[in-house]
Amino acid sequence: MKLTEIIDLVEGKVLCECGDLGREIESAFSSDLMSDVLTLLTDNMLLITGLTNIQAIRTAEMADIAQILFVRDKQPTAKMIELASETGICLITTRFSMFRASGILFGHGLPAVY
Amino acid sequence: MQFQYELVAGDFTKAGYASSDLKKKMKQLNIPTSAMKRAVVALFEAEVNVVAHSFGGTLTADIFKDKIHVLVADQGPGIPDIELAMSEGYSTASDEVREMGYGAGMGLPNIKNNCDSLDVRSASGCPTEVEFTINFGT
Numbered sequence: 189m190k191l192t193e194i195i196d197l198v199e200g201k202v203l204c205e206c207g208d209l210g211r212e213i214e215s216a217f218s219s220d221l222m223s224d225v226l227t228l229l230t231d232n233m234l235l236i237t238g239l240t241n242i243q244a245i246r247t248a249e250m251a252d253i254a255q256i257l258f259v260r261d262k263q264p265t266a267k268m269i270e271l272a273s274e275t276g277i278c279l280i281t282t283r284f285s286m287f288r289a290s291g292i293l294f295g296h297g298l299p300a301v302y
Numbered sequence: 303m304q305f306q307y308e309l310v311a312g313d314f315t316k317a318g319y320a321s322s323d324l325k326k327k328m329k330q331l332n333i334p335t336s337a338m339k340r341a342v343v344a345l346f347e348a349e350v351n352v353v354a355h356s357f358g359g360t361l362t363a364d365i366f367k368d369k370i371h372v373l374v375a376d377q378g379p380g381i382p383d384i385e386l387a388m389s390e391g392y393s394t395a396s397d398e399v400r401e402m403g404y405g406a407g408m409g410l411p412n413i414k415n416n417c418d419s420l421d422v423r424s425a426s427g428c429p430t431e432v433e434f435t436i437n438f439g440t
Contacts (some may be wrong), residue, residue, distance in 0.1 A: 214330075222403030226343055227412055243402045250325070252339055252347040260304035267315075275322070 189213055189298045190215050191255060191278065194234060197296055198257065198282040198289045206276045207254060217301045218290045227270040230301050236289055240264050242271060249275045259286045304364050309349060309376070311358040320361045321346040324370075331365065337438040340416040341370050347409045347416075348374040348432050354399045355387075356430065367438075369418075374432045384425035388414065432438055 195202060199217055202209070205290050211232075218236040225235060225247050235253045237243050237244055240262040248256055249271075255278040258264060264272070264279055287296050294300060305327065307320035321342055328338045345363070350373060352359045359376030381387045388410050395405025410432075414420050417434040424430035 220403060221406055223406035223408040223412075225403075226347060227415070228342075229339055229407060239403045241402060242315060243317065243404070246322070246346070247403065250318065250321055250342050254344075 189293070189296065191234075193296075194257070194293060194298070195280055197292050198280075198284055200257065200282045202278065202280050203264060204272045204277065204279040206211070206273065206278045209278070211254075213255065213298065214300045215299045216290070216293055218286050225251055225253070228301060233301060234293075234298070236286055236293075238286055239257040239260050242268055245271045245275070245277060248272075248277050254278060255280065257282060257289060259284060259289050275281065304362065306363075307361045309352040309356075309359050309361055309374075311353060311356055313353060317350050317353040318346060320363075321349050324363055324365075327365065328370070333365075333370075333438055337436060341372075341436040343399050344413045344416040344434060344436060345372060347413045348372065348434075350404055351409045351432070352376050354404060355368075355394060359429075369435055369437045371435045376430050378427065380426050380428040381422070381424040381430055384418065384422050384424060387423070 191211050191213055214232040214233050215300050216234040220239045234255050236257045245268050258281045261283045325342045356376035357378050362373045364371045386392055390411045391407040393405045393407035399405040418437045420434040422432050
């Protein structure tokens with residue numbers, strides 16, 4: 189699924205645009221537990237989280253995740269946006285809950301990592 | 303090539319700096335992506351462990367043509383039971399660490415999963431040394 193389609197489906201707002209928004213996303217993983225995210229070696233995945241601290245960005249950087257969707261209108265800090273921009277990570281927010289956003293995307297064919 | 307970084311206990315704003323810098327260096331050296339990914343995850347887990355659990359320490363990485371060798375040494379307080387610390391799900395993390403999204407007891411097991419060799423030396427009240435190697439393969 190293209191990232192632009194994901195943004196449309198969750199009525200997302202892009203806070204930090206890195207790279208081509210038309211890029212293909214192959215799967216998604218929803219978690220607030222960064223320890224769990226670090227066990228993934230999946231390429232081209234979307235991280236869906238409600239965790240808005242700098243470690244969410246650091247974890248994505250280490251796990252080579254280039255796009256994060258923050259749920260429930262959680263707003264990343266200026267420092268997070270700055271680090272995401274430096275490391276090439278696209279940040280999106282949605283007003284939907286993690287359950288709803290995950291359900292919509294899965295229902296439209298975006299596969300789960302597990 | 304050897305690189306060394308100071309790791310400050312409790313400073314989560316800087317946790318990840320060493321791993322991030324080493325990732326950039328490995329990219330410049332054209333290390334194969336899959337090996338680099340494993341190395342970066344292991345480095346980051348080790349770095350976060352020092353920030354979250356220790357009194358501070360250092361991370362020393364030697365990058366060779368075919369592998370990266372890493373030594374993470376802290377100033378204590380040590381791990382009383384290394385076998386227990388290596389088991390998935392066991393954690394002594396504080397609430398602050400858990401708020402950061404860590405503390406699930408996956409750090410050392412995840413380092414082990416991403417390494418080709420791992421040695422953890424510690425005891426209660428002593429410094430801890432975590433030494434690991436990741437081969438780059440071809």
